[in-house]
Amino acid sequence: LRYLMCGTDCIILDPENEYRFLSDAVGGSFFNISLASPNHINPFDLPTPREDEKAEDVLRSNVLNLVGLLRIMLGGLTPEEDAIIDQALTETYAAKDIVPETDPALWLERIPLMQDFEAILEGMEGGESLVRRVKKFTKGTFAQFFNQPTNISMEKPLVVFGIRDLEDELRPMAMFIIMRYIWNKVRSELKKRILVVDEAWWLMQREDGASFLFGIAKRARKYWLGVTTITQDVNDFMKSAYGQPIITNSSLQVLMKQSPATIEVVQKIFNLTEEEKYLLLEAEVGEGIFFAGQKHVAIKTVASYTEDQIITTAPEEVLKIREAKKELGR
Known part of the structure; x- marks a missing residue:
């Protein structure tokens, strides 16, 4: 809310x-992303x-980047398949007529689809297995x-991509695709923005997804973008080789209440004192601990009250708000 008040666009x-309530309250865009949704990202x-x-x-x-996405979608690639995919994408x-020699202003009118990629694969030697796996998509x-x-489009100051209704199998792929879409927009137009990746551990499950998130976090400042990653599962986040670098690359961190199962890992990562651990x-x-460089407090x-009504996720509070809205609508 405060970022929006200060003229910073927010993407979540x-x-x-x-x-969703936050988006509705400030007149933002909420895109529900699912298999049955009318909202699509190529x-x-x-x-x-x-x-x-x-x-x-x-x-x-x-x-x-697309090779990385397809590794996730197709369940991994052999070195030979990796090379075929790379060539097929270029040919797609x-x-x-999307090549370095053509006018980039015309590219947007010719963007291929997954079916175009499949058609190219079908004509390539050694692509038979890949075609069978791509057909699912x-x-x-x-x-x-x-x-x-x-x-x-991302024209409004607040844009939210909701993926609750996606199957678990699709979530890492969908998050990668959404992040690619956001990154393409960020790179194309310099604008003061904040990107919030909630439950980032979903993206960290696959090496290519984690690598892509780290790449964005590392390069974001050049494009006037701040990146906030949120996770409740520190263990899963840190299983990735990119977990520690993402944390290290963050200028600010906030730790909230931790469970006994994860506190030892958190204490080691953030070099907490015993007092901070028990806090x-x-x-x-x-309540929690705020880190800024070497200082923490x-x-x-x-x-x-108004902010709480907009941002609360407590089920009993959400139900009360929905009932109040129904009463107002009568």
Whole structure:
């Protein structure tokens, strides 16, 4: 709320649709992302190269990111399959006349779909196994999600992507696709923004997803973007080789109440004293430790009544708010 008041656009990746009330309250955009949703993001979307970027570099970076996404979607790739995928992606864009030599302003009119990629794979030697795995995303159950042109925009100051209704199997893929879409928009237009990735451990489950998140966190400042990662599962977050670098790269951290099962890991990562350790074990709602560089201090966050009504996720409070809205609507 305070970022919005200060003129900073906010983008939120919301695994449990907990930010819907906030979006409604400030007139933001809430995009429900699921297999049955009318909201679509094309994995093959491209950023518009800026004046200081070469079209060739933008295309190459995009292909590398897509290879990472397809590793997640297809359950891993052998070195041979990796090379085939790389070549097929390049040819898929080339078939739409999206090459370094053409005008990038025209690229957006020609963006390929997953079915175009499948068609290229079918004509490549050694691509038979890959085609069978890709069909699930072009003609199978997941086609409605993965094989559609993008039909959303990020024009409003607050944009929330809700993925609660997605199957667990699809969440890491969907988060990667949404993050790619956000990153493409951020790179294309410099603007003061904050990106909040809630339950970031979902993305950290796969190496390619974790690597992509780390890359964004590391490069975000160059594009006037601040990145906030939120996780309740420190152990899962730290299982990734990119967990520690993401934490180290963060200029600010906030630790809230911790469970006995995770406190030892947290104490080691953040070099907590015994007093701080027990403070986190006994912390109440809104209490924790705030880190800024080498300095850290105990904090208590107190929301106003209005803020609490907008941001609460307590089931009993959410139910009361919904009932009150129904009464007002009568």
